[in-house]
Every structure is written in structure tokens, then in C-alpha cells.
């Protein structure tokens with residue numbers, strides 16, 4: 001786990017044990033707002049203890065960008081009295097699959113026995129949710145595609161977007177839809193934040209935001225093209241494993257050893273959908 005400050009009022013905690021997943025803390029005059037929590041109980045407890053000591057502030061609220069375990073599990077380490085904001089679909093997906101996937105994680109590693117699932121207590125299902133915490137205005141907006149429920153949190157005064165996994169060092173759509181994800185990336189381009197705190201990977205700074213978003217859009221279009229060309233060729237499905245990440249303009253480094261697997265999962269998910277449609 002390492003941490004950095006994006007500004008006086010924004011801390012980011014990054015898990016070096018799980019695909020550089022980010023948890024963000026926003027310091028406001030009303031207290032600390034935590035957006036997503038580290039996946040491992042020990043890391044989550046460290047962050048939960050560190051922030052009030054370091055800042056002298058109390059917690060104000062929690063925000064969950066989407067239902068994936070690497071963002072939600074650590075929420076258990078924060079005071080249970082806090083409200084947690086999220087999309088209505090996030091609450092629904094957690095109800096549908098959360099308990100089963102937590103039980104599976106607990107079977108594979110007892111450290112997850114410390115985790116109790118927390119569900120959003122304040123949700124929205126259309127438009128935006130505007131949320132004021134002290135001196136900060138937060139706009140929660142639906143940015144689906146990576147997952148059906150993903151939201152971004154736009155900090156109006158800072159022009160910073162905490163994107164959840166709508167933006168991540170390798171866009172992942174295996175649990176979502178590539179075209180919806182591209183639409184969300186275009187929406188972010190229009191919003192034109194100065195800084196993006198991605199769900200996974202390094203902060204995208206002023207000046208590189210538009211270039212990086214264009215690279216991610218191009219990546220997803222390429223992933224789709226690769227799936228289509230595999231489908232129309234005589235080649236076997238497993239040859240998708242031979243298509244390098246670099247073919248689609250990204251480097252292998254950003255999310256470590258998992259990078260290639262994530263990339264292959266992207267192509268396979270589109271390939272399998274197209275194949276099922278063709279058979280129907």
C-alpha cells in the first residue's frame with residue numbers, strides 16, 4: 001500500500017497487492033469523504049485509522065463507485081454509522097452476487113473472514129446526484145460500461161474526477177459492454193476534468209487527460225476489431241491468447257502481471273457475445 005496527495009485536500013491510497021486499485025479520501029470542512037476502500041482488510045484498517053489521526057477530522061460519509069470486490073470489501077473498516085452513497089444498480093448487484101462472491105473469497109483465503117459487506121444506504125437511479133459535504137460539491141454521475149453500475153464522482157471546486165473503473169490503466173469490459181464504456185469515456189471527455197483519479201493506476205494529470213481518454217477509446221475499438229477478425233478467421237478461440245496488449249496501443253506494464261490476462265478477457269468477452277449472437 002502506498003499513498004500520495006493529489007492536493008491539500010485529496011489523498012489517494014493504492015494497493016500494490018491488487019492491480020494498483022485506488023481508494024480516495026476527500027477532506028472537507030464537514031469531515032472526510034472516502035470514495036472506495038482498499039480490497040484487503042489489513043490495508044483498509046490501516047487507511048481507516050490513518051486518516052483521522054493525520055488530519056484531525058472525523059469521517060463524513062462513504063461513496064462506492066461500483067460493486068466489484070476490490071472497491072467494496074474494505075468498506076467494513078470504516079464506522080458503521082456512516083452513510084454510503086452509490087448507484088441503485090450497485091445496491092442491486094451487491095444483493096445479487098455480493099454475498100456469494102464474498103463466501104467464495106472467504107473459502108479461498110480466511111483473511112476475508114474480517115469482511116462484512118456494506119450496501120449503499122443512499123442511492124440514485126437516474127440523472128446525477130448532487131451532494132454537498134462542507135465546502136465541497138460532489139456530482140455523482142452514472143458512467144457504466146466497465147460494469148452496469150459504475151459511477152464517477154466529480155469534485156466541482158477542484159475539477160477532479162474520481163472515475164471508478166470507468167477509467168483505468170487498462171479499460172476492462174469483460175463484466176460490461178464495450179460500446180457503453182466508450183460512450184462513458186466520451187462523456188468524460190466532454191466533462192473535461194483537469195485531473196482524473198482512475199480506478200486502477202496512476203493519476204491522470206492536467207494536459208494529458210484528453211490524450212489518455214482517446215488512447216482508451218482507441219484501445220476498446222481495437223479490442224472489438226480483434227474479436228471480429230478472430231470470429232471471421234479459421235483460427236481457434238484460444239489463439240486470442242497470442243494477441244498482445246501492444247497491438248491495441250497499450251503497454252503491458254500498467255497493471256503488472258494481470259495486464260495480459262485482463263486484455264485477453266476483454267477480447268474473449270466480445271468474441272463470445274458475437275458468436276452467441278451469430279448462432280441465435
Ligand SMILES: [Zn+2]
Nearest residue numbers: 066068146165
Ligand atoms: Zn471494477
